[in-house]
Amino acid sequence: MATQTIENYLKALFSLAEQTETINVTDLAKRMEVSLPTVNSMVNRLASMGFVKYEKYKPLELSDAGKKQAALIIRKHRLTEMFLAEKMGIGWDEVHEIAEHIEHLKSPLFFDRLDEMLGYPSHDPHGSPIPDKNGQVEAQDLRKLSEFSGGDIVILKALGNTTEQFLRYLDEKELALESVIRIVKVEEFDGSMTLSWPGQTAQVFSEKVCSVLLVNAMNRES
Ligand SMILES: [Zn+2]
Structure with a gap:
């Protein structure tokens, strides 16, 4: 079972992949604000779990399983942000911090109900797409x-x-x-x-x- 730290690494790799062609260990260390040895040991762990494809001196890449896992965490994050903004009236500048915690909650029922209450939104309050239940993300042509x-x-x-x-x-x-x-x-x-x-x-x-x-x-x- 993925821990909170592992989930945060997967999310970081997913968003780095959206921004750059190749990701190296240094980029990831910078993003996670940790040292290189820490990132290296975490990357080895992610590789042994089948979430990351990693060979020494080659760019890092999420496996299909890693991509799906990351997208499902992002789904929980963005649905939460939408709920906080739409149903609780919390400002779009304040929803992220709260969602960072709730995204790690392991309750499919909770997030399915959230999705339903919101009328199955396609985007979060910042306009970012919400991945579907299979971890598929709609391509944005912006x-x-x-x-x-x-x-x-x-x-x-x-x-x-x-x-x-x-x-x-x-x-x-x-x-x-x-x-x-x-x-x-x-x-x-x-x-x-x-x-x-x-x-x-x-x-x-x-x-x-x-x-x-x-x-x-x-x-x-x-
Ligand atoms: Zn956010």
């Missing part, structure tokens, strides 16, 4: 806002950064998921963008911010 041009209209669907700090920044700007955003202007000098969306006066956002706003294109303004 683009970074920073790739668009002046005059384009997009819908904000998800976030590439879900830290409390960034979520509070968006709250201050009153920018929420599903907002229809018009790109008023792109500054050639630094890639910053002037954006407007209903109910707000136009505001300038840095390229750093625009690169973690994940969007779908709408029609181009004529």
Whole structure:
């Protein structure tokens, strides 16, 4: 039976795999905030459990069993976040920390009921997809806002950064998921963008911010 630590390693490997092509032990050590020897012994343990494919000096990779296990933990995490936000009215910047604990609860009944109460949501409060009961994750076909041009209209669907700090920044700007955003202007000098969306006066956002706003294109303004 997987312990909490093992589950956290699987989750870290899963999210690293989403961000980079190859994962090495150093990346994992950095992510888990532990030393290299600690990561090495944990990776050996995960490999012996069949969750990780690992050969010395080669990149780390989750096995299919490891991917499924990780996705099922992420499912519990994201369903919990959705419940906290939707049913308990807890802010999207506060749900993650609580979900970090509840995701380790071993009760299929609890999470099935949560899923049902929420009406089987496809995404968490940050727009990230909730894996299904078989650990399958819906592919998201989203683009970074920073790739668009002046005059384009997009819908904000998800976030590439879900830290409390960034979520509070968006709250201050009153920018929420599903907002229809018009790109008023792109500054050639630094890639910053002037954006407007209903109910707000136009505001300038840095390229750093625009690169973690994940969007779908709408029609181009004529
Ligand atoms: Zn979270």
